[in-house]
Amino acid sequence: MAVPVLSPVEDAFRRLFKLYRRKQPLAELSGVLDFNRLEVNGSIAKVHPAKLNQSSVSDQDTQSAGLQPISKWKAYGLEGYPGFVFISNPFLPGCQHHWVKQCLKLYPQKPNICNLDMHMTSEETSDLWGKSREQLRHKGSRKRESRSLLEKLRWVTLGYHYNWDTKRYSSDHRSPFPTDLAALSEHVAAACGFSNFKAEAGILNYYHFDSSLGIHVDESELDLSQPLLSFSFGHSSIFLLGGLKREETPLPMFMHSGDIMVMSGISRLLHHAVPRIVPCPEGMALPYCLTLSVSEDFPIGSSIIDPCSEVDWETCVAYLHDSRINMTVRQVLGAGQTFPTQPNQETCTWKGCEGSPQQDSEGTGKRLKVTDSS
Numbered sequence: 267m268a269v270p271v272l273s274p275v276e277d278a279f280r281r282l283f284k285l286y287r288r289k290q291p292l293a294e295l296s297g298v299l300d301f302n303r304l305e306v307n308g309s310i311a312k313v314h315p316a317k318l319n320q321s322s323v324s325d326q327d328t329q330s331a332g333l334q335p336i337s338k339w340k341a342y343g344l345e346g347y348p349g350f351v352f353i354s355n356p357f358l359p360g361c362q363h364h365w366v367k368q369c370l371k372l373y374p375q376k377p378n379i380c381n382l383d384m385h386m387t388s389e390e391t392s393d394l395w396g397k398s399r400e401q402l403r404h405k406g407s408r409k410r411e412s413r414s415l416l417e418k419l420r421w422v423t424l425g426y427h428y429n430w431d432t433k434r435y436s437s438d439h440r441s442p443f444p445t446d447l448a449a450l451s452e453h454v455a456a457a458c459g460f461s462n463f464k465a466e467a468g469i470l471n472y473y474h475f476d477s478s479l480g481i482h483v484d485e486s487e488l489d490l491s492q493p494l495l496s497f498s499f500g501h502s503s504i505f506l507l508g509g510l511k512r513e514e515t516p517l518p519m520f521m522h523s524g525d526i527m528v529m530s531g532i533s534r535l536l537h538h539a540v541p542r543i544v545p546c547p548e549g550m551a552l553p554y555c556l557t558l559s560v561s562e563d564f565p566i567g568s569s570i571i572d573p574c575s576e577v578d579w580e581t582c583v584a585y586l587h588d589s590r591i592n593m594t595v596r597q598v599l600g601a602g603q604t605f606p607t608q609p610n611q612e613t614c615t616w617k618g619c620e621g622s623p624q625q626d627s628e629g630t631g632k633r634l635k636v637t638d639s640s
């Protein structure tokens with residue numbers, strides 16, 4: 267006889283996740299912390315300025331990665347969340363375009379891996395950009411069923427490819443990590459005090475207005491003493507930052523285009539989720555910061571930012587109309603560390619790590635990916 271599966275007791279995190287994911291009626295968002303509106307809602311949590319290492323990266327190097335000088339960044343910490351740093355859009359005008367284009371045009375290409383590879387041939391998944399451009403251009407006038415391949419993209423893995431089934435990385439499942447994204451990540455990590463951070467794995471998540479990402483902890487990396495970096499572009503999201511235990515009540519906050527989150531120390535192991543994508547605060551088709559162009563004196567030739575042509579940007583804009591892209595970057599191995607020879611050998615190098623499996627929103631340990639509500 268089949269043993270009935272008991273559904274887990276609904277905890278505070280799951281309750282809030284469902285509340286914010288709900289479409290009808292939409293949840294009241296006044297309790298969601300907005301780092302751009304601290305004068306209005308700063309009392310939702312105790313927010314304080316985060317101390318950055320201003321001399322860790324030269325102004326020339328930050329500029330080359332499309333970032334403002336570190337001295338100009340608005341960076342915040344949260345009382346009760348040691349190691350958590352929120353950097354409110356530190357990108358220079360027009361420089362987010364490069365990262366959006368890379369996420370749509372370059373990073374989905376082989377040898378990187380994406381969700382479409384799971385059920386399509388390599389020929390079918392080659393040149394997603396070229397195959398989607400026309401459809402994206404006619405987005406306004408077409409039916410929902412005719413989503414382009416780019417709009418069917420849910421995730422891309424870079425560097426050490428995260429294995430969604432085993433929830434592990436391995437030495438033989440790796441491709442070169444993009445050098446531009448490594449430089450951006452290493453500058454941000456250095457500014458937050460992690461000058462030897464190595465960008466080794468990336469997970470890019472692609473969301474639409476009906477997408478969410480369930481409750482989970484990122485703990486598959488073997489060196490958890492290094493931070494996890496998260497970069498957001500396009501429409502905004504509600505991000506729920508929970509506790510070490512899955513059921514603890516999370517703090518809801520907005521992530522807008524250009525915002526960066528750094529999770530380190532204890533915060534590296536906190537549960538989190540993205541229940542909902544919401545239109546950018548300006549209520550426009552595109553966040554205001556994405557309508558800005560690169561300034562005339564930007565040193566394009568000596569930058570890792572490759573200017574996005576007008577026609578490429580048109581395709582990006584059509585895609586971003588109802589989308590959000592998030593890039594997370596992780597260091598997998600500590601200096602001199604290697605992968606365990608036996609699959610179950612514990613090698614985690616941070617004492618806070620208990621090595622339990624990544625959990626999805628149902629707490630079943632199933633694969634965790636961006637999903638769309640039907």
Ligand SMILES: O=C(O)CCC(=O)C(=O)O
Nearest residue numbers: 469471484496540592594
């Ligand atoms: O999209 C986000 O903001 C979060 C992504 C995330 O948590 C992950 O990729 O592990």
Ligand SMILES: [Fe+2]
Nearest residue numbers: 482483484538
């Ligand atoms: Fe995560």
